[in-house]
Amino acid sequence: MPNQNGSVYGLTILSPILDDEKASPSHDLQIRLYLSTLPTGANSPFAKSPGTHLCRLVVMDDVVYVGAPSIEEHLQSKYLVFECNLDATGEEGLEAYLRGLAEHMPDHLDAIWSHCVGYPGAADVQAFIRYMKACQVETTFFFAAVNNKSVTESLRALQTQRAVADFIASSQGMEASRLQAKFVEFAAKLKAEPLPKPGSMGPKRDIKLGGRNE
Amino acid sequence: MSNINGKVYAMNAITPMKPWKSWVLRVIFFALGEFPALQQDLINLSFIEFARWVSVPRRKFPYLAHGQAKEDLRYDYLLFFSNFNGTWNQYIDAFSAVLASGLNLIWRWSEKFPGSMPVTLFKEYIARVQFDTDYYYTAYPHATANDLKSAHVVQASFESLSAQAGNYTPEEFAEAFLGFVLQVQAHLGETGEAPVVF
Numbered sequence: 001m002p003n004q005n006g007s008v009y010g011l012t013i014l015s016p017i018l019d020d021e022k023a024s025p026s027h028d029l030q031i032r033l034y035l036s037t038l039p040t041g042a043n044s045p046f047a048k049s050p051g052t053h054l055c056r057l058v059v060m061d062d063v064v065y066v067g068a069p070s071i072e073e074h075l076q077s078k079y080l081v082f083e084c085n086l087d088a089t090g091e092e093g094l095e096a097y098l099r100g101l102a103e104h105m106p107d108h109l110d111a112i113w114s115h116c117v118g119y120p121g122a123a124d125v126q127a128f129i130r131y132m133k134a135c136q137v138e139t140t141f142f143f144a145a146v147n148n149k150s151v152t153e154s155l156r157a158l159q160t161q162r163a164v165a166d167f168i169a170s171s172q173g174m175e176a177s178r179l180q181a182k183f184v185e186f187a188a189k190l191k192a193e194p195l196p197k198p199g200s201m202g203p204k205r206d207i208k209l210g211g212r213n214e
Numbered sequence: 215m216s217n218i219n220g221k222v223y224a225m226n227a228i229t230p231m232k233p234w235k236s237w238v239l240r241v242i243f244f245a246l247g248e249f250p251a252l253q254q255d256l257i258n259l260s261f262i263e264f265a266r267w268v269s270v271p272r273r274k275f276p277y278l279a280h281g282q283a284k285e286d287l288r289y290d291y292l293l294f295f296s297n298f299n300g301t302w303n304q305y306i307d308a309f310s311a312v313l314a315s316g317l318n319l320i321w322r323w324s325e326k327f328p329g330s331m332p333v334t335l336f337k338e339y340i341a342r343v344q345f346d347t348d349y350y351y352t353a354y355p356h357a358t359a360n361d362l363k364s365a366h367v368v369q370a371s372f373e374s375l376s377a378q379a380g381n382y383t384p385e386e387f388a389e390a391f392l393g394f395v396l397q398v399q400a401h402l403g404e405t406g407e408a409p410v411v412f
Contacts, residue, residue, distance in 0.1 A: 002247060010266050012293070014275065016282050035349040040219050046351040054264060054297050056224045057349040063291055064228055064343045070325040073230075076283035079275075081226070083295045085264045118278035135276045140269045141243040143256055145359040149366060157365035158357055158405060160372050165402040168395055176384035179391060187376035198353040201220065201407060 003139045006147030008053065009088040009097070010139040013132060015116040016077040017059070027115035028059050028078045034111050040199070045105035047199035051097050053151055055084035057112065080116055087150045098129045155196050163190050217347045220355020222263060223305065224347040225296040227340060229324035230289035236269050239292070239323045243267065255313050261299040263359045267320065268293040292324055299358040306337050356405045364401035371397045 003010050018027040025033070035057055038044065046052045058081040065072040088097045101109060106122035113119040118134075120127035146154070167186050171179055217224050231239065246252050256262065272287035298305050309317060310333040317330040328335040354362070375394045382390060 002243070008264075010264070012266065012268050012295075014270075016276060016278060019283070032348050038349055040216065040349070040351055041355070044351045047353065052351065052353060054222065054224075054350075054352045056226075056295070056347050056351070058226055058345065058347050060226075060228070060345060063230065063287075063289075064345075066230065066324075066326040066339070066342060070230060071288050073288055075275075075287075076285050077275075081293075083226075083266070085297070117282045118280040134278060137268055137270055137274065137276065139266050140240060141246055141267045143253065143262065143265045145257070145260070145263050146362050146366065149362075151353045153369075154354060154357075154362055154365070157369035158354060158361065161361070161365040161368045161402060162405065164368055164372055164398060165404070168399075168402070176388035180379065180382065180384050180387040183376075183387070183391065184379050187372075187379060191376075199351065199355065201356045 002142055003094075004089065005142045005144040007087060007089060007150065008142075008144045008147050009086050009094055010142035010144075011082070011084040011086060011094065011097075012137050012139050013080075013082040013084075013135045014060070014137055015080040015082070015113060015119070015135045017080055017116055019077060028061070028080075031057075031080060031112055031115050032059055038108065042197040042200035044199045045108045047197060049100050049104040051087035051100065051151055052198070053085040053087070053154075055082065055086075057082055077117070080113070085144065094133075095129050098132050099125055102128045151198060152195060155198060159193065159196050160190065216350050219350045219352050221299050221358050222297050222350075222352050222355065223300070223302065224350045225294070225298070225302070225305070226345050226347060227294040227343045228345065229292045229294075229321065229327070229343050231269075231292055231323050231325065233272060233290050235323035236271065236290040236292070239269060239320065242319055243269075255316055259308060259312055260360050260363070261305070261308070261358065263297040263299070263362070265296040265298075266294070268295070289325070292321075297352075299360075303337075306340055307333060310336050356407070358405075361403060361405050364403060367401045368398045 017031065020027060046055055060079045060081050062075050062078070063073065086097050088094050102122040102125045109122040118131065120131050122128050149157070167183070171182060174182065270291045270293060272285070272290050275285045277284055310330045314330045321327045326339070328339050330336045357365070371394055375390060378390065379387060
């Protein structure tokens, strides 16, 4: 199934945007205005909804005319494109993810998708899932650099990588029994540490100066 | 507009294809999916986190009634979405240099595709068919695709050592720790704020 690559699912949704001459500003502009105010870091609604690696929302105004001798044509609707790389296996996994979105960010979903044709609202979760699947287009080819790790596992690994680098730097030349005791203590402490928040830049680190270009 | 979040760039592109050509492309993608060895060049471009091609037939754009006008198109459309590290220019240059034949195989079915070499015409074409991202989220904006791969190597080695650490004598542990350092030393690159890119 081309939507799937390992344990990662490539969701592509094209939701037709309402075309109402009386709407001012137009519905596509209202979507863009709302998206421009939505946080993209640790406070992003997608950070609160589990399982999102990367996602984007794009208003697709029209198809592109690439020049003669091709034919110039235009879409009847503008589309809201939702491209999402998420932890899920198969259709059940996708439905669980969509249910998670409806539960964790219903207000944002309504604010964005209420400008789209036929959107039923996130309050009726089953209707919401049906709607999203009706707007889904199948991914033809999906590539994932890391296709067997969840968001949680990746955040944990990045946290470990950073901590291990610091530990190695601080333990150089240490006597064997002390090194062992320190490592056991370090490993226990690291395992107990809370996971970094999805979407965050991680702990602030000092900028290292003195590079070749400075 | 926000094509960039931390160390990742979101690219969107759409190109028209004659309907019979889109079937040829489907066969090519099917072969790519069935024979992962053919994806090696894509894997070698280690700055791509996720990428996808979506071929939308002219009559398969989502139609939900409720007064929505039906699409009346002559072309099928190929959508391309990529999440990559680095700048637009670096990405297109590397794509053209490393994947020229692969890209030609995928996009030669699109109207007016000039070929991925020479790169100047290729860039002009991509710039024409690209459209900007309105909202972009990543769970790990401070990390690149290579950082992620390395972090998982470190995590696996770390788990293996920490599971045994208490059972070793100090001398055995020192040796195991040295082996661990040798295993992970090439995978400890620093993550953090992204550089300013243009």
